[in-house]
Amino acid sequence: MSKAWSGPDGKSTSPAGKPAPAAPLPGVPVTIGAPGKRRRGGGATSSHDERQGNQPGEPGDAEPDVRFTLANERTFLAWNRTALALVVAGLGIVQLLPPFPRVPWGRHALGVPLIVLGAVVSVTAYQEWRHTQKALRRSEPIPQSVLPRILVGTITGVAALSAVVLLVSAVR
Amino acid sequence: MPPGGPEDRSPDPSALPEDPEDLFPGTAAERTRLAWARTAIAFGAVGLAMLRGEPVAGLLVLAVTPLIWALGRYVSATALPQTRSRRLLLVTVAVTSVAALATVAALLGHGGPVRLR
Numbered sequence: 001m002s003k004a005w006s007g008p009d010g011k012s013t014s015p016a017g018k019p020a021p022a023a024p025l026p027g028v029p030v031t032i033g034a035p036g037k038r039r040r041g042g043g044a045t046s047s048h049d050e051r052q053g054n055q056p057g058e059p060g061d062a063e064p065d066v067r068f069t070l071a072n073e074r075t076f077l078a079w080n081r082t083a084l085a086l087v088v089a090g091l092g093i094v095q096l097l098p099p100f101p102r103v104p105w106g107r108h109a110l111g112v113p114l115i116v117l118g119a120v121v122s123v124t125a126y127q128e129w130r131h132t133q134k135a136l137r138r139s140e141p142i143p144q145s146v147l148p149r150i151l152v153g154t155i156t157g158v159a160a161l162s163a164v165v166l167l168v169s170a171v172r
Numbered sequence: 173m174p175p176g177g178p179e180d181r182s183p184d185p186s187a188l189p190e191d192p193e194d195l196f197p198g199t200a201a202e203r204t205r206l207a208w209a210r211t212a213i214a215f216g217a218v219g220l221a222m223l224r225g226e227p228v229a230g231l232l233v234l235a236v237t238p239l240i241w242a243l244g245r246y247v248s249a250t251a252l253p254q255t256r257s258r259r260l261l262l263v264t265v266a267v268t269s270v271a272a273l274a275t276v277a278a279l280l281g282h283g284g285p286v287r288l289r
Contacts, residue, residue, distance in 0.1 A: 070204045077207045084214045094278040095225040119271035126264040
């Protein structure tokens with residue numbers, strides 16, 4: 001077992017060497033978004049974990065199962081890579097494409113929104129990471145992400161604008 | 173034990189868990205380390221891409237790459253929540269700064285629509 005999966009105090013959390021059927025780590029219940037509050041006692045949340053997970057001003061919220069924390073973190077990182085890809089795409093449109101004939105503003109109209117979208121995606125991903133982590137701590141339902149809608153809306157708009165720019169540069 | 177009988181449904185402690193991660197929980201930490209490495213590589217790629225048009229901005233982004241790599245190395249499964257939050261905030265600040273640099277490069281760079289006189 002990886003070192004990262006031992007308890008914070010180094011104790012193995014898998015009893016008697018058997019594969020744990022569920023929640024091998026100290027944490028909240030495995031069911032994400034279970035309606036009830038987190039379990040007290042029963043070994044699901046160790047006292048050490050409670051100390052570690054408590055946020056200032058939020059007494060009683062336990063740090064969730066570390067697998068959920070890591071999955072949440074990977075989602076955040078994936079959105080940030082998406083944001084970087086959007087920035088590169090926007091910069092590439094502005095700097096690498098030849099100017100559209102008769103539409104000198106075309107490259108900037110297409111590229112700058114993508115770059116701005118990259119910044120928006122990154123900031124929103126951080127906010128959503130925080131909200132999801134909070135929901136996991138309280139065993140509340142995971143809030144729905146607005147990022148796919150933002151991404152779809154902006155990319156659709158940029159695609160439509162691309163069509164307009166191409167048509168104008170070809171027809172006029 | 174007759175196959176399909178009710179005895180079959182009794183929990184078998186040696187059976188595979190429903191989630192394979194329960195058997196090999198370290199894979200989640202490994203996947204997260206790989207995600208951090210991909211993010212650092214993405215920063216490097218962005219820096220290299222920016223080098224052509226804006227060498228200074230490209231070098232700045234390239235300088236951030238080892239920082240992101242190091243952040244990934246030091247984010248462990250047992251990191252305190254506040255520490256983890258600050259580290260992830262650093263990633264957002266870095267990506268937002270890259271976007272700001274790219275916007276400036278797009279608007280003020282070579283052939284941009286805005287000319288500084």
